[in-house]
Amino acid sequence: MEGVPPDFWVLVSSAFISAIASGIVANEGRKLSRAARRRTEQTEGVITDAEDRSGEYPVVTFQPGYAPRRRDAISFTSELPLDGRAVGDRVEVFYEPDDPTNAELETAHHHVRRARILYALALALMIVVAGLGYMAAQDVGRDRDVLAFIAAVRAGDFESRARWTAPDAQLDEAFLEEVVASSAEVEVVDIVFIGVDRSCMRGRVLPGDVQLMISQVRIDGAWRVERAANRDAECERRLARGEGDDGD
Numbered sequence: 001m002e003g004v005p006p007d008f009w010v011l012v013s014s015a016f017i018s019a020i021a022s023g024i025v026a027n028e029g030r031k032l033s034r035a036a037r038r039r040t041e042q043t044e045g046v047i048t049d050a051e052d053r054s055g056e057y058p059v060v061t062f063q064p065g066y067a068p069r070r071r072d073a074i075s076f077t078s079e080l081p082l083d084g085r086a087v088g089d090r091v092e093v094f095y096e097p098d099d100p101t102n103a104e105l106e107t108a109h110h111h112v113r114r115a116r117i118l119y120a121l122a123l124a125l126m127i128v129v130a131g132l133g134y135m136a137a138q139d140v141g142r143d144r145d146v147l148a149f150i151a152a153v154r155a156g157d158f159e160s161r162a163r164w165t166a167p168d169a170q171l172d173e174a175f176l177e178e179v180v181a182s183s184a185e186v187e188v189v190d191i192v193f194i195g196v197d198r199s200c201m202r203g204r205v206l207p208g209d210v211q212l213m214i215s216q217v218r219i220d221g222a223w224r225v226e227r228a229a230n231r232d233a234e235c236e237r238r239l240a241r242g243e244g245d246d247g248d
Contacts, residue, residue, distance in 0.1 A: 041065055045093040045103075047085055048075065056082045062093040064100040078105045142191070145223035146201055146214055150186045165225050166217050172229035179210055179230070186212060192238055199223070200235030 045062030061075045074095075085091065095103035149164035153176050165171070180186065185206045193199050196218075203212035213232035216223045227235075 040094040041097050043093050043095070045091055047082075047087050047089045047091060050082060050087060051077050058082050058085060058087075058091075058105070060091060060093060060103070060105065062095070062103065064095060064097075074100050074103065076101065076103050080105050142199055142216060142218075142223045143188070146188070146191075146216055146225065149214070149225050149228075150180065150203070150212075153180050154183060154186070156181060164222075166219060169225055170227045170229075171225070175230050176228060179205055179208075180212060183208075190239055192242065194238065198226075200232070200238055202235070202239050 041064070043062055043065055045060045047058040048061045049059035050056045051059055057080070058078050059075060060078055061073050063073045091105055093103050093105060095101075145164055149161060152158075152161035152164065183205045187204045187206060189202045189204050191199055191201045198218070199216045201214045201216065203214065204210070205212050211230055213227070213229055213235050214225055215227035215232060215235050217226045218224075
């Protein structure tokens with residue numbers, strides 16, 4: 001859609017992915033919560049076998065409390081792995097009185113704990129994806145704004161250039177007019193963040209392969225150029241070391 005900045009779509013996409021993934025995790029949590037509310041009986045069973053399903057899962061045989069005869073014994077494969085248990089071990093079994101075939105080696109407490117863990121994972125996932133989306137949006141916005149500044153310099157459009165320039169900016173006007181304005185193209189070589197509100201960019205002015213260094217600062221959500229020249233000692237040092245803010 002025209003007029004919609006690229007970083008908007010980055011944030012929308014991140015939110016969409018986060019919502020889907022978090023919904024899946026939260027749905028599993030709701031299932032576990034419902035399982036936790038079911039009434040269960042407890043008895044003792046024996047691990048009689050182990051089933052290989054991308055790992056070993058115990059096959060457990062037990063007798064419901066109302067079934068004293070061996071022929072009434074029920075066997076099921078647990079959804080929990082062996083985890084150090086072995087065939088022949090006696091284990092606690094929790095089953096539904098109305099349907100003893102619905103049995104497991106965990107209690108309602110385990111269900112609740114797993115549900116809480118899944119809900120926490122869903123929240124953490126939303127925070128992580130939102131953070132990544134925010135950072136990606138910053139990348140898009142920063143690249144867009146510095147390219148807009150360069151385009152304005154090359155076009156000799158001082159009014160547009162002023163939009164992407166910070167107050168009290170230190171610009172090497174002679175270099176910009178003599179080299180950048182007359183260039184065929186300016187190619188971005190590398191960029192590094194300095195904290196969250198500053199960045200450094202190294203560009204290549206073509207066809208002469210001349211270096212262009214630009215330092216940007218974020219003001220009111222837009223990235224504006226605070227320094228632009230052929231050389232910039234601070235930016236060159238940070239780009240050479242591939243680092244952002246190191247606290248000095």
